[in-house]
Amino acid sequence: xxxxxxxxxxxxxxxxxxxxxxxxxxxxxxxxxxxxxxxxxxxxxxxxxxxxxxxxxxxxxxxxxxxxxxxxxxxxxxxxxxxxxxxxxxxxxxxxxxxxxxxxxxxxxxxxxxxxxxxxxxxxxxxxxxxxxxxxxxxxxxxxxxxxxxxxx
Numbered sequence: 001x002x003x004x005x006x007x008x009x010x011x012x013x014x015x016x017x018x019x020x021x022x023x024x025x026x027x028x029x030x031x032x033x034x035x036x037x038x039x040x041x042x043x044x045x046x047x048x049x050x051x052x053x054x055x056x057x058x059x060x061x062x063x064x065x066x067x068x069x070x071x072x073x074x075x076x077x078x079x080x081x082x083x084x085x086x087x088x089x090x091x092x093x094x095x096x097x098x099x100x101x102x103x104x105x106x107x108x109x110x111x112x113x114x115x116x117x118x119x120x121x122x123x124x125x126x127x128x129x130x131x132x133x134x135x136x137x138x139x140x141x142x143x144x145x146x147x148x149x150x151x152x153x
Contacts, residue, residue, distance in 0.1 A: 005033035005097060006097075009023060009035070010102065011036050011037060012037050012101055012113075014105065020034075022135075033062070035062045067101070068113075077116065080124070081103070081123075081143060082103065083133070088124060088126060091124075094146060096151055
């Protein structure tokens with residue numbers, strides 16, 4: 001759990017306690033770090049703690065007031081996962097400690113973060129059957145384990 005994390009998973013305005021809890025379990029199991037930005041659920045929320053089970057003590061989880069504040073601390077140029085982009089996570093190099101932002105369950109990452117990522121070809125997507133989507137925690141898991149695959153060779 002010490003040293004640089006596998007990668008930084010950043011959730012922008014997540015609203016579902018189960019997704020945050022599942023992501024906490026994911027980072028505890030993978031060596032990644034989780035950053036929860038602008039959530040209406042916080043570290044004292046009972047439903048959130050239940051969703052993370054007993055993994056909280058093993059997970060690197062940080063709560064930030066906003067995505068902008070989080071990225072000012074981590075990286076000004078993160079990868080962004082967005083529906084409909086051209087590149088999949090396995091088409092990008094995901095080095096140790098890189099930052100990957102996932103938008104809220106019901107929307108998109110703010111354009112002040114998304115637009116520069118588009119210009120720099122740092123927008124990623126998971127290819128899916130039209131009209132279907134994955135849960136936020138499932139998308140995070142795919143990205144985390146792809147980074148793990150790349151980093152372990």
